Amino acid sequence: MKGIITIVVIIAIWQAASFAGLNPYILPAPWDIFLAFVDSVKDGSLLKHSWASFQRVAIGIILACCLSLPAAVILALNRILREFFLPVIEGLRPVPPIAWIPVAILWFGVRGDAGSYFIVFIASFFPLFINTFTAVRNIEPIHINAARSLGAGRWHLISDVAIPSTLPYLITGLRISIGVGWMGLIAAEMVVSYQGTGLGYMFQLNRDVNNPADVMVNTITIGLIGYLMNAIILYAEKKIVAWKQE
């Protein structure tokens, strides 16, 4: 609640500064940004580019889940495979997602969306992997023993012990992944204009045509979508992991 007051005050000072003659090419007035926002909503461009970016993030993360989650579970359970593959994963993990953009261009070109999926995939793979891996390694032996002495077979061990005890880690991994995936994607879209869509591409476009108010609309939209995706996962986490002590 108090945060909103701060934002309102900042906007008021900002608007006052603009009235006082702040150069709009350095910082456009809040009111002009609002008008630009209304225009880009009206002509459908904002929605089009937002949707394109959102779609890329979603597909990239789904792909990352498909590979990362099984890989994490297998490596957590199998010592030999772990010894072979964990060093590789640990070695690749520190590479920043944006450093993969040139690789994505080499491998997937600049035309289709494949390169953008790849960037989101590679950005979100590692947090998903590490969280799932840790989760499986941290399943409490006492819970397994308790379940087995209560008659649980393989299926109930998975459905009633393994899945619920790893779920909190998994959701955290997903939340971090969405954050880094989103960042990586916007950067990639700024470098490669995939299909001429996406918020990162829209950024470049508005800068090229010297439209500072639209650049600001972009910045705010990118932040807002990132915030909303995070908020949705946080909400889901609260519902799904209600059993966790606050």
Next chain:
Amino acid sequence: MRDNVHLTALENFSLSVYQNDFVSIIGPSGCGKTTLLYLLAGFLKPDNGEILYRGQPILKPDPKRTVIFQEYGLFPWKTVIENVGFALKTKGIDHHTRSEIAQKYIAMVHLSGFEHKYPYQLSGGMKQRVGIARALACEPDVILMDEPFAALDNITREILQEEIRRIWETTHKTFVLITHYIDEAIFLSQKVVVMSARPGRVKEMVEVKLPEERGPDIKTHPYFIALKNKLTQSIREEVSTSVENTGITLSKERGTIKVETG
């Protein structure tokens, strides 16, 4: 990635437990009490020797021999009623019947009204009541208890001891209790087994000749006090031995563990 040092927890250990017995196992810290219980539960397999249950070797956990754990071992993601009903779920009993049966056991441990709470919302004593109800709902023949009240305060521990004694009197299931509280062992059991220092053996087995119906006042009975002194002395001897034997013994001899009920 297990240690290569082989620690012999139990050696030349032989013990028989009969149906409807209440046997407590006491001994110095690190004498292999918990190892013994985990062997009985089927969580561990012996390197040598055998553990028999009604003549059959124990190879894996079975709900007929369920366990009450020191740290409760409740599933934090399940409510009280889901925890208690879990054993019924593994048997494939439908949700409705499961709830009904679980309710009955929840009432038995005086937790009615807490069915839909999660473990984190309960006190230690209440958590262990859930642990007891969960074990009972399993309809086991044998209940194995691994220092079940060690994490609780004195009063709660005494109240739960009385509950367990009452449950044993009414259900007449077989109970095996691992504890380091001598009072608890005497109060609850028909027989108390004293284990030697590591590697654990049966040092002695004492019959507790107290009346079947036991209230808290029995702890001041001269017989109770005399037995407590005797057992305390017996364990003290073992503690001093274990201090002398600081080295780790490697297992060479074959030990046998036999647990027969029925």
